[in-house]
Amino acid sequence: MSNPSDNDRIEALKFKDEGNAFVKKQNFSKAVESYTKAIELDATVSIFYSNRAFAELKLDNFQTCMLDCTEAIKIDPKNLKAYHRRGLSYVGLLEFRKAKKDLELVLKAKPGDATAKNAFQICEKFIREERFRKAIGGGADDEAKHKICQLVPLNSFDANADLQNYTGPTLEFEQLTNEKNENCGIEIKNMSQDFISKMVNDLFLQGKTLPKKYAASIVSHAERLFRNEPTLIELENEKENQDVKISICGDTHGQFYDVLNIFKKYGKVGPKHTYLFNGDFVDRGSWSCEVALLFYSLKILFPQSLYLNRGNHETENMNKMYGFEDECKYKYSNRIFEMFSQSFETLPLATIVNNNYIIMHGGLPSDPNSTIDDIRKIDRFSQPPREGLFMELLWSDPQTANGLGPSQRGLGFSFGPDITAQYLKRNNLRKVLRSHEVRMGGIFFEHDKKLATVFSAPNYCDSQNNKGAIVHVVPGKGVAGEYNNDDEDLLIEIFEAVKHPDIKPMAYSNGGMGF
Structure with missing residues (x-):
C-alpha cells in the first residue's frame, strides 16, 4: 500500500x-x-x-x-x-x-x-x-588439497603433544601406499565397539578430543569407504534381509547429545540395524566434530549398516559460514578440516530403499524427464555447482502449488505436488523422504502424502522447540494412521531434545552467519 x-x-x-x-x-x-x-x-x-x-x-x-x-x-x-x-x-x-x-x-x-x-x-x-x-588451471597444489585424505603422511602426527599425552582407547594404523610407493590413505586395523564407546564416554562426553593422528586416520579410512560407494545407494529389507531394520534420520546439525539419544532410544548401529543419516550432520550445533567422528567410526566398524547422504551443509561454503570449519580448527586443526571437507565430497547424494522410497537431503530434479539413472551418473566428487541436478538434490524444497517456483533460498527450486507425483510414477517409486527444513512435529507429510520431510535435530539451535523424528522402514510391521502416515511399511517415532552442556550453538564460530 x-x-x-x-x-x-x-x-x-x-x-x-x-x-x-x-x-x-x-x-x-x-x-x-x-x-x-x-x-x-x-x-x-x-x-x-x-x-x-x-x-x-x-x-x-x-x-x-x-x-x-x-x-x-x-x-x-x-x-x-x-x-x-x-x-x-x-x-x-x-x-x-x-x-x-x-x-x-x-x-x-x-x-x-x-x-x-x-x-x-x-x-x-x-x-x-x-x-x-x-x-x-587445476594444478598440482590444487589437486593435492583435494586428495589430502589419501596423501596425508601418518607419521606427520607422531610428534604432536596431544598424541604423546594421550591415555585414552588406542587404535592401530597402517599407511597405505600404491604401486609407486605413494601414500593412498590410512587404514585403521582394529576399530571396535569398545573403542567407540570409550571415545564417546571417556573423551567426548568429558569435553575432550581425540589426538589429531586418530582423527585424521578415522576421516581418511571413512573417506575411502564413501568414495567406493555409488552416488545412489540401494538398500533392501523387503525380500531379503527381512530381519534388518532400516532407520532414516534427517538433519542432526552437530547436536551430539540428541544423536546419542537416538541410538539409546531406537537401537545401536549393527548387522541387524541399518541407519541412514540424510545430510546436514555438521554446522550450527557445537558438537559437529563429535557427531562426524562418531558417524565415521561407525562407518568403519559397520560399513554395510551406516550410510550418510550428503546435505547442503556438507560443503565448504556452508562450513565456513555456519561454524564447522571454526569448530574443527579450534578442536583439531585446519588440516583435519580439509580432510573432512574432502570426505564430504565423496558422500553419496541419494538412497533408494526397497525400490519404494527415494531419500535425498533437499529435493527433486527440475528436469521433467529426469530419472534415477541421472543421479547415478553424477560426478559427485567436488563442491556442488550452482545449477543442475547435483545442486537440486541438496537444496530444493517442496511447495504447495503445482509446478516449479523460485527457491526462497536462492539455490535450487521449489517443486509442487505434481512434480513429486510425476517423478514417482516415472521411476516406479512410492514416496520421497527428504530433510533440509525444520518441521515442528519432527516429520511432515505433504504432496498427497507422497513426500515427507523428516528432521532429527529437536529444539533446533536450542531455540525452535521442535520435536525430532525418525522413520523406520519395516515392511509389514509399520503403523499407518500415526503422524499422518498412510504406509504400513513405515514406522514413525517422535522424540524430544535432551539436556546438554551449556554451550550455545555455533560457539566456536568466528563470523559468517553466526551473528
Missing part, C-alpha cells in the same frame, strides 16, 4: 513490534509473518523490510532476504543494516563479489563490526581461491 492511512501506519507498527518479539524468542517463521503484515499495511518503511530480511536470513532464505534488503535500500539508502544483511545473503547465494561490495560499505561506516569483518574475510578468501584455481 503506497499511501497508508494513519490507522494503517499505527497497525503496521504493532505488527513490526510483534515481529521483533518473535525474533527475541527466535521464532523466525512467525516473525516473517508479522513483518509481512506490517508491510502489507505500510510498504513505505525501510526497517520493515530489513527486519523481515533478518528473519529470512535466519531461515536460510537467502534469495528473499536479498530482495527485502534491496527494497529497504531503495526506500532508505542509508539503512546500514540492510546492506549488512544483503551482504550476508549474497554470501549464502555464493555471490561473493556482490557480498564484498555491500560489506565494504558497512565496514566504512562501522570498521569495528566483527560479523561484517569476518564475512568480508570469507568473501576475500573465496575470491582469492577462485582466482588461484583459474590461474593454475
